[in-house]
Amino acid sequence: MSAQDPAIAQDAPAPAPDHLRVLIVGSGPAGYTAAVYAARAMLKPRLVQGMQPGGQLTITTEVENWPGDASVQGPDLMVRMEAHARAMGAEIVTDTVTRLDLSARPFLAECDSGARMTADAVILATGAQARWLGLPSEQMFQGFGVSACATCDGFFYRGKQVIVVGGGNTAVEEALFLTNFASKVTLVHRRASLRAERIMQDRLFAHPKIDVIWNAEVVEITGDQSPLGVTGAVLRSTTDGTTSTIAADGVFVAIGHTPASELVRDQLDLREGGYVWVHPGSTRTSVPGVFAAGDLTDDVYRQAVTSAGMGCMAALDAEHYLSALDAARA
Structure with a gap:
């Protein structure tokens, strides 16, 4: 053979x-x-x-x-x-x-x-x-206005408006951290209450730069193509399904x-x-x-x-x- x-x-x-x-x-x-x-x-x-x-x-x-x-x-x-x-x-x-x-x-x-x-x-x-929302627009703007790390990228949003998505400790911590740079921070949470520790919630609610939008989820991130950058997000109510758009220069996904x-x-x-x-x-x-x-x-x-x-x-x-x-x- x-x-x-x-x-x-x-x-x-x-x-x-x-x-x-x-x-x-x-x-x-x-x-x-x-x-x-x-x-x-x-x-x-x-x-x-x-x-x-x-x-x-x-x-x-x-x-x-x-x-x-x-x-x-x-x-x-x-x-x-x-x-x-x-x-x-x-x-x-x-x-x-x-x-x-x-x-x-x-x-x-x-x-x-x-x-x-x-x-x-x-x-x-x-x-x-990082866990993401799974949106095509989210993927498109990753690194160009969409981030999962406030301590990494918050510095780039001095004097700008940002959105934080989430309701746990991470989301609240990131929202509070971003107030060091952003002019306004909007926390978007799909439920009517947060999962974060009570002391963290108290700090969040007391901060003058932070607004909370309850019972809402991000369904699309809007932005410009040239140059690539975020301009806001489309939110959908988890209670009645209605949609609305809010302006923002960055979106931070903090869902774990x-x-x-x-x-x-x-x-x-x-x-x-x-x-x-x-x-x-x-x-x-x-x-x-x-x-x-x-x-x-x-x-x-x-x-x-x-x-x-x-x-x-x-x-x-x-x-x-x-x-x-x-x-x-x-």
């Missing part, structure tokens, strides 16, 4: 998975920073970028709160961070981890491309995605975030909302050798700089774990 015989090819064993010291799942500030630190520690990390290389900053336009840059485009910052990680020696792969087995050691990862790899330590940096924890949902301890639990003051998860950083575990700050800091912590935690593992094996 020839080497090309189909029967032989079919019976050929699958190649052994690559073995790594450190596997980083996900990119963005947390993943790329972890890659920089792990590479500098000579751990030869491999970073699998995921479905959105660079994370949420790739859909952010201007960033003015990244230390050292008075202003930088989000996608440009991610390109620079990726280049930095590569320059330090990290291997970066354009692929998506579809299965992660943390039940045995070394840990096993399988990718969308068919690639398989094992690792002594895993750093999870898969992030979280969804952490990308599907890979580990039944394998790691999670907190409320699906965020990965970590030991206080560290990035160590409930499984030794597995670390989590960035928005995957952070439902409070959700900033690029805090994610990067956690990525640094995760790499250092992984380095310490692997050193102890090597010592135990010796």
